[in-house]
Amino acid sequence: MSASLDSALDPMEEIRFRKKHSRMWMEIQRETHFTFDELEQVMVIFFKIQKRDEKPAASDLISRAHFRDVLHTGLGMTDAYMVERVMVALDRGTSPYVTMSTFAKALSLYLRGSLEERITYAFTCYDLLGEGHLRRETMYQLMKKSLARASRDDDVEEAVKELVDIMLKRMDVDLDGVINFQDFHTAVTRTPSLLELLGYCLPERSAVYTFLCTWCPNWGKM
Missing domain, CATH: 1.10.238.10 (EF-hand)
Known part of the structure; x- marks a missing residue:
């Protein structure tokens, strides 16, 4: 893997981000289907989303609104009613924010989750x-x-x-x-x-493939 995970990020900014959170990622990685290198790429996606916030609440949070954008535009989950149910199912809370852990585990489920x-x-x-x-x-x-x-x-x-x-x-x-x-x-x-007879709560396979090709091209085949 290249030294820089994403050329769109300032190298020093990326280094600080990785250094600050790498220990947390080791704990998160155990609860996902990702290798550590793959999780780093997922966290770069998280960081790029977080940079859209003018005043982020904390370095390990993104807004629910931005996470909904990932589900909608990145994974093709366009049913607004069901997405609200999804948000509750993922963290069982009412916070307006999504943690790094929730973000990583959600993508693990959508991209590689078992039946x-x-x-x-x-x-x-x-x-x-x-x-x-x-x-x-x-x-x-x-x-x-x-x-x-x-x-x-x-x-x-x-x-x-x-x-x-x-x-x-x-x-x-x-x-x-x-x-x-x-x-x-x-x-x-x-x-x-x-499985989804009562509503579409998972991305379609084609959307998963597109997401991987766009954001994680180095992962290879699923």
């Missing part, structure tokens, strides 16, 4: 009330918003109700009227295409 990780993440996105299970009303709300954007027909309620009934029959393994995490996990493990 197990994606199942846990998707369920968290859909569990609007943090109850640990998905009620019929929750599923209806998510499905209605998804279909309303995909269809020009204003009357989608009956179609949504039918789909929710089908999902409950297929995914409610223990027949208790709700889909808990184990129900969801079992159904998606058997049929991975069910």
Whole structure:
């Protein structure tokens, strides 16, 4: 790898940034699928985003608004409603900022996450009330918003109700009227295409490929 991670950054500025945070990155790297060199490249992306803030809150934070831009323009996640759910799922907080750790772990999930990780993440996105299970009303709300954007027909309620009934029959393994995490996990493990049935909370493969080619061309094939 070249001595400079990104030619667009001032070399001394980059050196100071790497020196200040390298110890923190060693801890973060253990919680991702990245090598340390790859994580350094991810952190340069973080630093370039942070430089857009006139007055950054701290050297290890970026604004949620800028992180949404990464999801939208970098990874093609354009569903504003679902992106809000994603933001909560990633850090379970209400802070207007995103930490280095959250940023790195999010990209690890999107670029190299296992099916197990994606199942846990998707369920968290859909569990609007943090109850640990998905009620019929929750599923209806998510499905209605998804279909309303995909269809020009204003009357989608009956179609949504039918789909929710089908999902409950297929995914409610223990027949208790709700889909808990184990129900969801079992159904998606058997049929991975069910993972994002309640809303697109992950980037498409083509968007991941474009992101890697643009920002991390030295990584090689996934």
